Each structure stands twice: as C-alpha cells, then as structure tokens.
Amino acid sequence: xxxxxxxxxxxxxxxxxxxxxxxxxxxxxxxxxxxxxxxxxxxxxxxxxxxxxxxxxxxxxxxxxxxxxxxxxxxxxxxxxxxxxxxxxxxxxxxxxxxxxxxxxxxxxxxxxxxxxxxxxxxxxxxxxxxxxxxxxxxxxxxxxxxxxxxxxxxxxxxxxxxxxxxxxxxxxxxxxxxxxxxxxxxxxxxxxxxxxxxxxxxxxxxxxxxxxxxxxxxxxxxxxxxxxxxxxxxxxxxxxxxxxxxxxxxxxxxxxxxxxxxxxxxxxxxxxxxxxxxxxxxxxxxxxxxxxxxxxxxxxxxxxxxxxxxxxxxxxxxxxxxxxxxxxxxxxxxxxxxxxxxxxxxxxxxxxxxxxxxxxxxxxxxxxxxxxxxxxxxxxxxxxxxxxxxxxxxxxxxxxxxxxxxxxxxxxxxxxxxxxxxxxxxxxxxxxxxxxxxxxxxxxxxxxxxxxxxxxxxxxxxxxxxxxxxxxxxxxxxxxxxxxxxxxxxxxxxxxxxxxxxxxxxxxxxxxxxxxxxxxxxxxxxxxxxxxxxxxx
RNA sequence: GCCGAUGUAGCUCAGGUGGUUAGAGCGAGGGAUUCAUAAACCCUAGGUCGGAGGUUCGACUCCUCCCAUCGGCACCA
Numbered sequence: 001x002x003x004x005x006x007x008x009x010x011x012x013x014x015x016x017x018x019x020x021x022x023x024x025x026x027x028x029x030x031x032x033x034x035x036x037x038x039x040x041x042x043x044x045x046x047x048x049x050x051x052x053x054x055x056x057x058x059x060x061x062x063x064x065x066x067x068x069x070x071x072x073x074x075x076x077x078x079x080x081x082x083x084x085x086x087x088x089x090x091x092x093x094x095x096x097x098x099x100x101x102x103x104x105x106x107x108x109x110x111x112x113x114x115x116x117x118x119x120x121x122x123x124x125x126x127x128x129x130x131x132x133x134x135x136x137x138x139x140x141x142x143x144x145x146x147x148x149x150x151x152x153x154x155x156x157x158x159x160x161x162x163x164x165x166x167x168x169x170x171x172x173x174x175x176x177x178x179x180x181x182x183x184x185x186x187x188x189x190x191x192x193x194x195x196x197x198x199x200x201x202x203x204x205x206x207x208x209x210x211x212x213x214x215x216x217x218x219x220x221x222x223x224x225x226x227x228x229x230x231x232x233x234x235x236x237x238x239x240x241x242x243x244x245x246x247x248x249x250x251x252x253x254x255x256x257x258x259x260x261x262x263x264x265x266x267x268x269x270x271x272x273x274x275x276x277x278x279x280x281x282x283x284x285x286x287x288x289x290x291x292x293x294x295x296x297x298x299x300x301x302x303x304x305x306x307x308x309x310x311x312x313x314x315x316x317x318x319x320x321x322x323x324x325x326x327x328x329x330x331x332x333x334x335x336x337x338x339x340x341x342x343x344x345x346x347x348x349x350x351x352x353x354x355x356x357x358x359x360x361x362x363x364x365x366x367x368x369x370x371x372x373x374x375x376x377x378x379x380x381x382x383x384x385x386x387x388x389x390x391x392x393x394x395x396x397x398x399x400x401x402x403x404x405x406x407x408x409x410x411x412x413x414x415x416x417x418x419x420x421x422x423x424x425x426x427x428x429x430x431x432x433x434x435x436x437x438x439x440x441x442x443x444x445x446x447x448x449x450x451x452x453x454x455x456x457x458x459x460x461x462x463x464x465x466x467x468x469x470x471x472x473x474x475x476x477x478x479x480x481x482x483x484x485x486x487x488x489x490x491x492x493x494x495x496x497x498x499x500x501x502x503x504x505x506x507x508x509x510x511x512x513x514x515x516x517x518x519x520x521x522x523x524x525x526x527x528x529x530x531x532x533x534x535x536x537x538x
Numbered sequence: 539g540c541c542g543a544u545g546u547a548g549c550u551c552a553g554g555u556g557g558u559u560a561g562a563g564c565g566a567g568g569g570a571u572u573c574a575u576a577a578a579c580c581c582u583a584g585g586u587c588g589g590a591g592g593u594u595c596g597a598c599u600c601c602u603c604c605c606a607u608c609g610g611c612a613c614c615a
Contacts, residue, residue: 026615063615137613178612204542204610211541216612238613273609282612302543302608310608347551349544350608357549357564364564368577376574383573437578446573525575 015053019263020046022060023271024108024246027087028068031094033304033319033353034272040340041301041422042270043100047478048417053500057263059250061106062088066239070225080225084109099333106250108242116254117245118230120290121237129177129289135217139169173217174229181285182213188284194297196280197420200348201273201300205280216282244283266295268420273300299420302345306353319353326532327358334480335362341422341479359531365430370476371523373433374487376440377465378519384449384458389512392463393456397443402464403508405435406471410506413475429475436468466491466512474505483522490520
C-alpha cells in the first residue's frame with residue numbers, strides 16, 4: 001500500500017502559533033447556551049489546530065466591571081468584587097462542564113489586566129488618540145445612566161423604569177478618535193475580505209462604515225466600578241474598551257517582553273453578532289492607534305432561539321445551565337457538542353434549539369452513522385478475523401477507492417477549518433463514514449466471508465474500511481473527543497492528539513494491520529421519551 | 539424610522555453571471571435484507587421557490603413595492 005501524503009505533500013504542516021478568543025462574558029448574566037456555544041466552537045477549533053501541530057492559545061474569561069454589576073451588588077448588599085467572584089466562578093464551572101481546553105481565563109478585575117489597560121490607555125493618550133471632550137446626552141436620573149438618542153425617542157424621552165422624563169445632561173469625558181481611522185478601516189476591509197465573517201455580517205459593517213464615524217467616549221464618571229483612568233481618577237474606563245483590551249492583556253502585550261507575545265494577533269475572535277461593531281470597527285481602530293498587528297478574522301455567529309421562539313425568562317424557554325446539564329446526563333457531552341456545532345447559528349441566521357431536533361440529530365448522525373459504521377466494521381473484523389486487522393491484499397473494487405475518498409475528505413476538512421466552517425469539517429468526517437457504509441453495501445463482505453476462495457477480497461475490504469474509519473475518527477475527534485478516544489481504544493490504535501501529528505495520522509496507511517480490535521457501540525440508542533423537554537409554557 | 543440580513547418540500551438547508559421535468563440531508567410512507575445499535579440499502583413524497591407587480595421569448599435566480607423574522611443604529615457585553 002502506498003504511503004503518499006494526502007495533503008500538501010511537499011509542504012510541512014502549518015506549525016505557526018494560533019490565537020483564538022471568545023468574548024469575555026459579562027458576570028451580571030447567568031451562563032446559558034449562548035456562552036456555552038461560543039466557547040465550544042472555539043474549543044473545537046483549538047483542539048483541531050493543536051492536533052494539526054499548531055501552537056494554540058485559546059482564551060476566554062469574564063467582563064466584571066460596569067454599572068450593572070455595581071448595582072446588582074448594591075441590591076444584594078455585597079461588594080461588586082464579591083458578586084464578580086461568585087459569577088466568575090459560575091462561568092468557570094462551564095469550562096469544566098464542557099471539557100473546554102482554554103489556555104487561560106482572564107478576568108477584567110485581575111491586577112494583570114487593570115495594570116495593562118491603564119498602560120495601554122496611557123499610550124493612547126500620548127499618541128493623541130484619546131482626548132478630553134464634552135459629552136451630552138439623555139440622562140435617566142433614576143437609573144443614573146445615559147440612554148441613546150434612539151432609545152430615548154422610543155420611550156418618548158421618559159425613563160422606561162420610573163416613567164420620569166429624561167433630562168439633558170453633559171459631562172466631560174475622554175474620547176477615542178475613531179473618526180481619524182475611517183480611511184484606514186476602509187483599506188483594511190478592502191484588503192482583507194475575510195476580516196469579518198460571515199459575509200452578511202461584513203456587509204453590515206461596510207454599510208455602516210459608509211455612514212461615517214464619530215469619536216467615541218471611553219470613560220464615565222457616573223459609576224466607580226471600573227478601572228480608573230490614568231491620571232484622572234474621577235473617570236472610569238468604560239466597559240467596552242476595558243473589555244476589548246482583554247485580548248491583548250491576556251498575552252501581556254503591554255509588557256515589554258513575554259512568551260505569550262508570539263500568539264498575537266488573534267487568528268479568530270469569535271463573537272455573537274450583537275457585538276460586531278465593537279470588534280469589527282472600534283477594536284481594529286484601537287489596535288491601529290496602538291500600532292499593533294490586526295487580527296485575522298472576527299467571526300460573528302448568530303443566536304440560538306428556543307423551540308421556535310426567542311429565548312426569554314418569562315417564556316421559560318431559556319436554555320440555561322441546568323437545562324444543559326439534563327441533556328448532558330441523557331446524551332453525554334459529545335452529543336451536546338455535536339449538536340452545538342452542527343445545528344447551531346454558525347451562519348448569518350439564527351438557529352432553533354429543539355428537543356426533538358436534538359434527538360433526531362443524535363440518532364441519525366451519531367447513532368446511525370458514526371456508531372453504526374464503527375460497529376459493523378468492528379463486528380466483521382471480530383467474526384471473520386478474530387478481531388485482528390488483516391493486511392490489505394490489494395484487491396481492486398472498480399468504482400471504489402477509499403484511500404482517495406479519505407484524502408479528499410481530509411483536504412475538505414482542512415479547508416473547512418481554515419474558514420471556521422466547523423459544520424463542514426464535521427460533514428467531511430461523517431461523509432467519509434457514509435462512504436464506508438456505501439462501500440460495505442456494494443462489496444458485501446458479509447457474503448464474501450462465506451466463500452473461502454475469496455479471503456483476499458474480504459481482507460482487502462475490511463482493512464480499508466477500518467482504516468477509513470480510523471481517519472474519520474481523527475477528523476471527528478475535535479468535536480466528539482470522548483467517544484473517538486474510546487473508539488481508538490477499541491480498535492487498538494495509538495493516537496495522541498496532543499502530539500500534534502495529525503498530518504501523519506490522517507494519512508492513509510497500514511498502521512492498524514495486526515491490531516487487536518473489539519466490537520464497539522459508541523453511541524447508545526436513546527428513547528426519545530427521555531429527551532429533556534424545554535419547559536415552554538405553551 | 540434608517541442600515542443590513544433572512545424568507546425554497548414537514549424540518550435544516552444547496553441552488554456562479556436568468557433557460558429543458560427546482561435539488562440534498564433528516565423525518566414520514568412502502569420494500570427488501572442482515573455484517574451492524576429495529577441500523578445501512580432501494581423506491582416514494584409532487585414544494586405556485588414570502589406576497590404583488592415589472593423587465594424578458596423565458597426568472598427561484600434582474601428591478602420596484604409590500605409582508606414577516608432577526609441584528610445594528612455608537613456606550614447597551
């Protein structure tokens with residue numbers, strides 16, 4: 001059997017550092033499916049890239065400042081930091097629940113972050129990109145916060161909470177000179193069409209960019225729970241600049257030298273579509289001002305809705321942590337990750353979380369395809385070869401070339417990951433298994449086995465099936481790591497994703513020949529009745 | 539209100555630059571079979587391609603208007 005490499009035969013695999021981030025999550029919220037989703041996407045990509053040999057840094061964390069946290073804490077009679085600690089712990093619990101492999105968890109109240117934010121803001125002050133100016137707007141005295149012109153108009157210039165009229169108020173604020181970056185931003189978007197993905201989101205940004213940019217205030221004085229502005233401590237650095245800079249401070253970028261600098265800039269900033277503007281426009285402008293290299297891509301996914309409706313507390317269809325835990329109990333973590341990646345809002349439209357859909361996806365993809373294909377292949381090896389993988393006898397099966405199919409799948413898988421098309425990466429993996437199924441149906445090894453004259457044919461068929469299954473498992477591992485690892489155990493192959501040798505592992509070969517295998521049932525069939533139903537009051 | 543996106547079979551979606559009977563997966567119905575987790579396989583389902591106009595010999599694909607859903611509209615993560 002030839003051992004030619006399926007991908008970039010002449011090139012070494014890309015071993016450059018890679019940096020992927022989630023937004024930092026606001027501690028005033030409780031973790032829910034949205035947080036789990038974004039973080040899981042990043043985890044899948046990070047796992048795949050590490051396996052592929054890249055030096056990956058995967059960051060997530062919490063955003064802990066701001067008026068809302070201050071008020072929530074006040075309402076409970078505790079210090080803001082205590083509230084932040086409590087909820088940050090809740091978010092960290094999520095990382096454990098989903099077996100996420102983030103390399104760091106940054107909190108904006110950490111000294112390392114605060115110190116660097118001050119230092120970076122100071123730098124902006126020195127370059128003239130931050131200046132002291134006057135801010136005027138509609139102020140809600142009851143809520144002690146400014147509301148936007150649009151919001152004010154919507155509520156007829158009255159406070160939505162107290163009903164009292166909004167007042168015109170002003171204060172001195174530090175501004176970021178966003179307007180100065182209009183041209184450079186346009187150039188950025190023109191030169192890097194992939195800077196914002198998906199395309200629909202990019203168009204939105206471009207459209208709004210055409211409308212022109214105004215400078216943006218980056219400090220507040222109406223609350224104190226935040227990072228003091230360097231040199232003018234009455235001002236607190238406003239949350240979004242505080243928050244955005246986490247991507248830099250986690251890598252100690254404000255410090256002269258650090259090991260983590262090699263990860264900069266981000267390969268992907270994965271975010272939800274609601275914070276696109278900050279990431280696609282303000283963030284790059286700030287980086288330009290700081291003279292830091294631009295990220296490769298801001299990937300803005302859409303939202304989950306639940307059972308056809310927007311998630312809301314009053315509807316009771318919020319997919320929160322306890323709900324998710326029920327799914328994990330019944331279906332297992334891998335099934336949850338598979339559903340997130342394959343049925344989620346990776347594209348421009350929102351995705352619907354449906355209990356029935358979850359069960360369907362689990363059954364058709366994982367039980368009937370991945371599980372069943374592994375099962376029938378290992379069963380035949382057990383029956384006809386006592387579980388020992390035979391050598392490929394080199395028989396020809398016109399119209400079938402599993403090696404070529406595997407190579408194609410791996411190439412497609414790689415391309416999908418470059419694009420953050422995680423669902424397509426899954427499709428490449430599972431597609432190869434469908435091909436194996438079709439191959440078995442066409443060559444009928446279970447009939448061939450009855451004829452002692454056709455042992456070569458039988459060996460050729462099953463050797464190729466199990467090798468294709470092995471390669472598919474490599475592609476599927478980032479999404480369903482637990483079950484793929486049990487598969488590896490069952491087919492006696494020694495694969496360690498941490499070794500970064502995916503290129504070797506994804507290569508068609510005969511490494512399994514002689515391996516002792518046993519029949520596996522990777523994904524148990526589950527009674528639809530035990531699917532956790534959303535508590536939708538209908 | 540403004541900007542943008544989306545609206546194609548029950549569900550999730552494909553459908554460069556307009557052109558014979560509009561596709562796939564899942565589900566559903568039927569069939570056949572056993573290597574396998576009642577799985578894989580075969581056949582079937584006839585959706586006015588959101589609505590109304592228009593351009594054209596001809597539009598799902600171009601234009602206009604309308605409707606529905608979603609995001610943003612600058613401090614709201």
